[in-house]
Amino acid sequence: LAALRPVLPLVLGLSLGCSLSLLRASWSQSGGEDQCLGAAGRPGPLAGGARLEAADAGLGPGHEDFRPRIVPYYRDPNKPYKKVLRTRYIQTELGFHERLFVAVLTSKATLNTLAVAVNKTVAHHFPRLLYFTGLRSAKVPHGMVLVAHGDERPIWLMYETMHYIHQHFGSDYDWFYIMQDDTYAQAEQVKALVTHLSINQDVYLGRAEEFIGGDEQARYCHGGFGYLISRSLLLKLHPHLDSCRNEILSVRPDEWLGRCIIDFLGITCVSELQGQHYHTYELAKNTEPEKEEEEEFQAALAVHPVSDMTLMYRLHKHFSRIQLDRAYQEIQDLQMQIRNLTSLTPAGEAGLTWPVGINAPFLPKSRFEVISWDYFTEQHLFSCPDGSPKCELSGASKADVSEIIESALEQLNSRYQPLLRFSKRQLLNGYRRFDPTRGMEYTLDLLLEAVTQKGHSHVLAKRVSLVRPLSKVEIIPMPYVTEATRVQLVLPLTVQDLDFVANFLDMFAMNTLDTHDNALLTLLFIYHPYDAQRVSQVDVFAGVKAMVGELEKRYAEVKIPWISVKTEVPSQVKLMDIVSKKHPVDTLFFLASVWTEINMEFLNRCRMNTISNWQVFFPVHFQEFNPALVYHGEQTASSSTDFLRDGHFDRHSFAEACFYNSDYMTARTKLAADILDRDEVLENMEVFDVFLHYSGLHLFRAVEPGLVQKYALRSCNPRLSEELYHRCVLSNLEGLASRSHLAMALFEQEQANST
Secondary structure: OOOOHHHHHHHHHHHHHHHHHHHHHHHHHHHHHHHHEOOOOOEOOOOOHHHHHHHHHOOOHHHHHHOOOOOOOOOOOOOOOOOOOOOOOHHHHOOOOEEEEEEEEOOOOOOOOHHHHHHHHOHHHOOOEEEEEOOOOOOOOOOOOEEEOOOOOHHHHHHHHHHHHHHHHOOOEEEEEEEEOOOEEOHHHHHHHHHOOOOOOOOEEEOEEEOOOOOOOOEEEOHHHOEEEEHHHHHHHHHHHHHHHHHOOOOOHHHHHHHHHHHHHOOOOEOEEOOEEOOEEEOOOOOOHHHOOOHHHHOOOEEEOOOOHHHHHHHHHHHHHHHHHHHHHHHHHHHHHHHHHHOOOOOHHHHOOOOOOOOOOOOOOOHHHOOOOEEEOOOEEOOOOOOOOOEEOOHHHHHHHHHHHHHHHHHHHHHHOOOEEEEEEEEEEEEEEEEOOOEEEEEEEEEEEEEEOOOOEEEEEEEEEEEEEOOOOOOOOOOOOOOOOOEEEEEEEOHHHHHHHHHHHHHHHHHHHOOOOOEEEEEEEEEOHHHHHOOOOOOOOHHHHHHHHHHHHHOOOOOOOEEEEEOOOOOHHHHHHHHHHOOOOOOEEEEOOOOEOOOHHHHHHHHHHOEOOOEEEEEEEEEEOOHHHHOOOOOOOOOHHHOOOOEEEOOOOOOOEEEEHHHHHHHHHHHHHHHOOOHHHHHHOOHHHHHHHHOOOEEEEEEEEEEEEOOOOOOOOOOOOHHHHHHHHHHHHHOOOOHHHHHHHHHHHHHHHHO
8 A cells, every 4th residue: 555655646546537438428428419409390400411412402402502512632643643743723623704795786887986986985994895897907007906707797796706615715704785886885884894794693674675576574674875784694505506596497696596595595584683783775866975864864774776986985984984983073072072071080089081082191210211302493393214304305204293283283273163263374383202101292383473363463472382193003914934944044255253162153053954944044255355365275264174074973953054255345246136036936044143042932033023924134233232232251241131232132133034035036136126236336235225216015024132243343344335334333332332431431431541
């Protein structure tokens, strides 16, 4: 007993725990049996799998789409394993569809008139719009996507159009809106309509019309006013289109389609569904849209018939004015509600911002975050893009200033009329700045002439403040690109770059070869004519070639080719001409510099930001400052919090670039036709200039934090053009250190000289 006394509490504890666990388990089982049967003997919600399935079966077949199902993973052991490639966008993987597709039925006779009017008025409001015709004219209007079926028969055109929509867009869109080119549709209201309709129903919505001599309850949608078809209805209708073409005789294509839907699907056209009404208005001859005041006309989604282009534009202007007035009225109502509710907030009326409903101005947390104002007059701007202190006001900036002055006068007159009427004499001072939280802010000092009702005039100066708020943010559609594209690095090397090649090759091997990134490297050895003559005795690039040989031995599957060029002036365009001819047209080039530290993060951004026949990418690298001036000989900080601290983004350098060979060859061909045989012009140009002036591509230039370069004093070739030499010198000067570091260095130097 004395030996067992120390373990006695442990034994008692285990016994008591096991007893309580068994007792609780028996209670749980008895409780579960009581819950299995409901009041009527039906299986309860906690029953087993079979009973749960039986209970759910009573809900009906319509609930099967909403019941979660676990699909087990199974791989056939007899088939080789293949890596599953997931889609890049979650919308594609989850099977989401675009909202609305619009088809416009036109003809060869009206393609260049009414169809063009439709394209100019409502096409830019719809996400996707195509024009369908039987026969096309010799010249298709600009900006229109046209599908010609080769036959002008109306029934055949409707049949081919429905077949084409199903084949090419049936799996991509939820709603299909079909209209004629003599129809004016309010695009925004049509888009709002489909957002309030359920996609799970078979919808055939439009202006319902009776069949001539047919069933009184059967209706078809009049094609002149447009009609809406759901994706589910289109999928069910497609197998019967051939039968409808052979069995149904009709003169009107809309009546033929309505009869096809009724006969094979039993669905008739409706003008109201799920609480949403499809309002239409039939125009009479010689109608004046500006004088139409009927409520039916104001609320119409579609107006028909539109006889000519001028009437289409007048309708668009009228309905745009109606929508604009509604928007202004909604803004006033919302501003009034904000004013009424502001007194109930903790901040009270002091928290009310100006303009009402717009975000408050950005509050900087330090002097480095202060947004500076740009000064301007009616003729000049005193903050120029090129850094000069004064430049002429022109282009979009001049239009912006003129518009904001007109708006200021309009607001003043609307506030003080009829007591006073203002007219501008002169803009004394103008200030503007872009606030990313609210938009463009303006402050104007205007010299005005005020005229009273009795005709007395007086000249006065008045300061006004205006805000051009940020509008609705829109996603710009871009072509689809992936991160699997192979990147071809091109590295030009001169004798002055030999000290930095080893570090470049080490970083390239560590970040691309070790990680098996899909990237290749081509070296471009630039020999001076004197060094080229002595290459058989002394090769200045022999050390680099030896390092390349070591890399090829270490990585047996890697080959690093090089190209030798002899020139006194290493023009970037001439060097790229040589490289371009030795690679396929679909090659993605990354034009690098020897100070660049290659990493996978940047290479992926190079792939994503460069789009063939669409966009080229010129990154702005981060240049570290001279450590001798910044750290005064002390050890540099290496913590992650100091990343991108002691340096700046070098906006003067255009040495790095990502572009496709096909795009470069296209732009280079246009350049050659422009300069003819004057090759000396190429010495004054960079690749950036070629794309800027001789290609219609987007030039994407942005700061690139993944492209960091150590400090190095670049050698600027005086034989280059004055602009290129000046940019190189500025890059060296601004890369020395920040103003504070330079001031401290001068102060220490003066202190040393004084002692």
